[in-house]
Amino acid sequence: MAERAMGELLRVVMVLMLLMLAAETEAMSSRRGNKRGKEESSRSGEGDSMSFCLSWRLAVEANNVVAWPTVPQQCSQYVETYMMNGQYERDLDLIVEEILGYVNQTLLPPDPIDAWILDVDDTCLSNIFYYKSKNYGCDPYDPSAFRKWAMTGRCPAISSVLRLFSILVDRGFKVFLLTGRDEESLGEVTKNNLQNQGFVGYERLILRSAAYRGKSAVKYKSDVRKQLEEEGYRIWGNVGDQWSDIKGDYLGNRTFKLPNPMYFVP
Amino acid sequence: MAERAMGELLRVVMVLMLLMLAAETEAMSSRRGNKRGKEESSRSGEGDSMSFCLSWRLAVEANNVVAWPTVPQQCSQYVETYMMNGQYERDLDLIVEEILGYVNQTLLPPDPIDAWILDVDDTCLSNIFYYKSKNYGCDPYDPSAFRKWAMTGRCPAISSVLRLFSILVDRGFKVFLLTGRDEESLGEVTKNNLQNQGFVGYERLILRSAAYRGKSAVKYKSDVRKQLEEEGYRIWGNVGDQWSDIKGDYLGNRTFKLPNPMYFVP
Numbered sequence: 203m204a205e206r207a208m209g210e211l212l213r214v215v216m217v218l219m220l221l222m223l224a225a226e227t228e229a230m231s232s233r234r235g236n237k238r239g240k241e242e243s244s245r246s247g248e249g250d251s252m253s254f255c256l257s258w259r260l261a262v263e264a265n266n267v268v269a270w271p272t273v274p275q276q277c278s279q280y281v282e283t284y285m286m287n288g289q290y291e292r293d294l295d296l297i298v299e300e301i302l303g304y305v306n307q308t309l310l311p312p313d314p315i316d317a318w319i320l321d322v323d324d325t326c327l328s329n330i331f332y333y334k335s336k337n338y339g340c341d342p343y344d345p346s347a348f349r350k351w352a353m354t355g356r357c358p359a360i361s362s363v364l365r366l367f368s369i370l371v372d373r374g375f376k377v378f379l380l381t382g383r384d385e386e387s388l389g390e391v392t393k394n395n396l397q398n399q400g401f402v403g404y405e406r407l408i409l410r411s412a413a414y415r416g417k418s419a420v421k422y423k424s425d426v427r428k429q430l431e432e433e434g435y436r437i438w439g440n441v442g443d444q445w446s447d448i449k450g451d452y453l454g455n456r457t458f459k460l461p462n463p464m465y466f467v468p
Numbered sequence: 469m470a471e472r473a474m475g476e477l478l479r480v481v482m483v484l485m486l487l488m489l490a491a492e493t494e495a496m497s498s499r500r501g502n503k504r505g506k507e508e509s510s511r512s513g514e515g516d517s518m519s520f521c522l523s524w525r526l527a528v529e530a531n532n533v534v535a536w537p538t539v540p541q542q543c544s545q546y547v548e549t550y551m552m553n554g555q556y557e558r559d560l561d562l563i564v565e566e567i568l569g570y571v572n573q574t575l576l577p578p579d580p581i582d583a584w585i586l587d588v589d590d591t592c593l594s595n596i597f598y599y600k601s602k603n604y605g606c607d608p609y610d611p612s613a614f615r616k617w618a619m620t621g622r623c624p625a626i627s628s629v630l631r632l633f634s635i636l637v638d639r640g641f642k643v644f645l646l647t648g649r650d651e652e653s654l655g656e657v658t659k660n661n662l663q664n665q666g667f668v669g670y671e672r673l674i675l676r677s678a679a680y681r682g683k684s685a686v687k688y689k690s691d692v693r694k695q696l697e698e699e700g701y702r703i704w705g706n707v708g709d710q711w712s713d714i715k716g717d718y719l720g721n722r723t724f725k726l727p728n729p730m731y732f733v734p
Contacts (some may be wrong), residue, residue, distance in 0.1 A: 253555060257562040264529045266563045289519060296523040298534045441606040459530040 209322070214398040219418040248373045255280035260293075267446045268464050273339035281463050286329055291362065293461045298362040301458055302369065303441065308438060310453075312374045317453065319427065320367065321442035322392065324380035324462050326401055327357035333409040339464035352383065355391045359399035363441070363460070367401055376435065380426055382419050382467065385409035419467050423452035502720040507553055521546035525729045530573070531711045536732050539605035547604040547729050551596055558629065559727045564628040567724055568635065574704060574721075578640045580706055583671070585693065585720065587708035588631065588647035588658065590728050593623035605730035618649065621657040625665035629726070633667055642671040642701065646713075648685050648733065651675035685726065685733050690716035 255277040261267040273281050285292055305407060320326055332351040333339055351357075370377050379401070383392055389409050396407065414422040420438060437454030440447070444467045448457035522541040527533040539547055550556055589595055598617040599605055617623075636643050645667070649658055655675050662673065678687040693703060694717060703720030707711070710733045715721035 229685055254562070256555065257559045260526070260559055260727065261562050261566060263526055264727075266724050267566050289522065292519055293523045293526055296520070296527050300533050342522055364537050397708060457630075459528075461526065 204337065220259060229318050235361060235418060251432055252280055259284070262466075263459065263461055265459075268327050268466065273337075273464065275340050277463075278337050279338045282334075284463060285333075285338060290461060294360065294362045297460060298313065298366045301366055301441065305370070305373070306455060310373070311323075312438075313436070314374075314376070315430035315434050316374075317376040317430065317437050317454075318370050319378045319380050319430075319437060319440045320363070320443070321359075321447045322379055322383065322396070322407075324360070324443040324448070324464075325441060325460055326360060326363055326367065326379065327395060327399060328360050329357060329464075331358075333464045343465065349387070352388055352395075353391055355395040355398065357395055357399070362401055365439055369403070371403040375438070377403075378430065378435075379404050379407045380423055381407070381409055382422065383409050384415070385411050390453075395439075419444065419446035420450040423447060424452060427454070473712040483706065512518070517542050518546055525550070528729060528732070529725065529727055531725075532568050534732070535712075535734060538608055539603075539730065541606050543729075544606040547606075548600075550729060551599075551604060556727060560626065560628045562722055563726060564632045567632055567707065570705065571636070571720060573734060576639070578704075579702070580640075580642070581700050582640075583642040583644060583696065583700050583703050583720075584636050584643045585646050585696075585703060585706045586629070586711070587713045588645055588649065588673075589623075590626070590634065590663070590730075591707060591713070591726055592645065593661060593665060594626050595623060595730075597624075597729045599694070606689055609731065615653070618654055618661075619657055621661040623661055623665070624639040624668065630666055632707075633670070641704070644667075644696065645670050645673045646689055647673070647675055648688065649675050650681070653675050684699075685710065685712035686716040689713060690718060693718035 224273075255274070258267065258277060259276060259281075262270070307410075323329055329348075329351065332348065336344065367377060379396065381392065389407075392409065393407055396402075396404075408426055410422060422444065427440075430437065431452050439454065439456050439458065440454040441458045441460065442448050443460040443462035445459065446467050448459060456466070521540070524533065524540060524543060525547075528536065529619060569660065586592055595614075598614065598616050602613075623733065645662065647658065649655075655673075658675065659673055662668075662670075675693055676688060680691075689712065693706075696703065697718050703718065705724065706720040707724045707726065708714050709726040709728035711725065713732050714725060
């Protein structure tokens with residue numbers, strides 16, 4: 203009996219040790235110190251794969267890897283874990299705290315021309331449940347399925363950004379929501395979605411007009427920001443999950459890149 | 469006896485479980501899903517602290533957190549592990565692979581005006597051993613100690629960047645090494661250091677002249693790049709570990725941000 207119990211315990215110990223190996227991380231997996239061919243060798247083990255996916259995500263967020271069509275297949279599980287198990291929210295929270303620190307430094311109270319620009323998709327509203335059905339970005343872009351999702355008008359608010367939004371509005375900033383969504387087909391539903399998620403009190407929701415269909419987000423958003431500056435607005439901050447939200451012209455005084463490891467908008 | 473052995477085993481199991489808790493990572497630590505006050509709560513446990521440090525580093529690398537004077541104290545161990553246990557090199561390798569992919573796309577062979585710009589400190593040459601003595605960036609900036617370190621002329625090459633450098637030179641690109649190091653006091657030793665680490669064949673090493681002492685790196689480096697374009701060079705790529713290397717004017721066709729969680733240069 204005692205021997206069987208000890209056998210059981212030994213098995214538990216073995217399982218725990220295997221779990222520890224599987225849970226290898228930046229801190230744990232990197233001891234191997236291999237120097238080249240990471241992408242290839244990363245297929246050889248879970249630790250290597252996570253290590254590659256960490257590198258890949260960092261390179262994406264720092265705008266080194268650009269125009270990537272889909273998440274690398276080997277990073278599907280990694281991106282799911284990142285998005286669903288809390289780290290994504292923590293990353294957002296830290297950036298929003300940084301933005302609020304900057305807001306508190308700048309000016310109080312704002313003039314009527316003092317403005318902020320926020321992107322919509324995966325900045326104010328989350329598409330995480332849609333991307334869950336697309337293997338967290340490993341499946342190719344599917345514009346008609348995305349439209350169907352957006353048409354439901356049920357994209358949930360990203361809570362830390364909703365908090366930022368509310369503070370900006372309460373302080374008296376003019377908040378412009380600037381989205382690449384098509385004005386004609388998604389204008390009404392987007393307005394309702396924002397409303398039902400608590401985005402109330404913004405100055406203007408600006409959607410992509412027919413003239414900008416097929417144009418890059420950098421061109422479209424730069425033109426809109428130029429127009430706002432010509433109207434007399436002073437852009438204090440510009441927040442988006444894509445580099446195309448915060449590149450180009452008339453960017454404002456400071457830009458903030460929210461994480462998004464699921465897709466790239468040119 | 470059997471009971472004592474089982475007791476031992478139980479202790480082993482307990483210790484293993486505690487170790488697993490301590491090894492919590494992005495993947496593991498994030499289940500708690502707490503939403504606010506991360507920086508504060510992160511002091512409550514190692515998993516939370518790593519989770520905070522991951523968020524902090526991502527925000528630094530995406531240029532959301534700016535003008536930070538030192539690494540947060542709680543991230544000293546995290547930054548050490550990141551820098552010393554392989555992940556830093558893997559992150560560099562992935563970016564260098566991305567750069568080489570871009571190099572291979574662009575043009576072949578280059579014209580005599582086709583240029584690249586590389587920063588020096590923590591781009592070509594590593595200061596990791598110096599920062600090791602400064603608690604990996606948790607200690608305040610110490611200009612005289614840094615000068616003493618640089619004066620040794622023994623900063624090691626960053627191997628993946630040396631590889632990139634050699635390929636660029638071999639392909640026929642004009643490579644400009646552009647550094648914020650003071651020309652008068654560090655010019656000679658930097659030249660020798662680059663040489664003894666294998667950086668041979670570059671077009672020009674450009675150091676900070678007396679006129680730019682105390683000026684921001686963005687201003688100084690923008691002016692130099694402008695000068696190079698006026699000389700007729702076409703900047704294909706611009707590589708640095710600081711955002712101040714790749715912000716400002718005349719940035720070139722593409723910029724690349726190498727990781728550096730140890731310090732911030734304005």
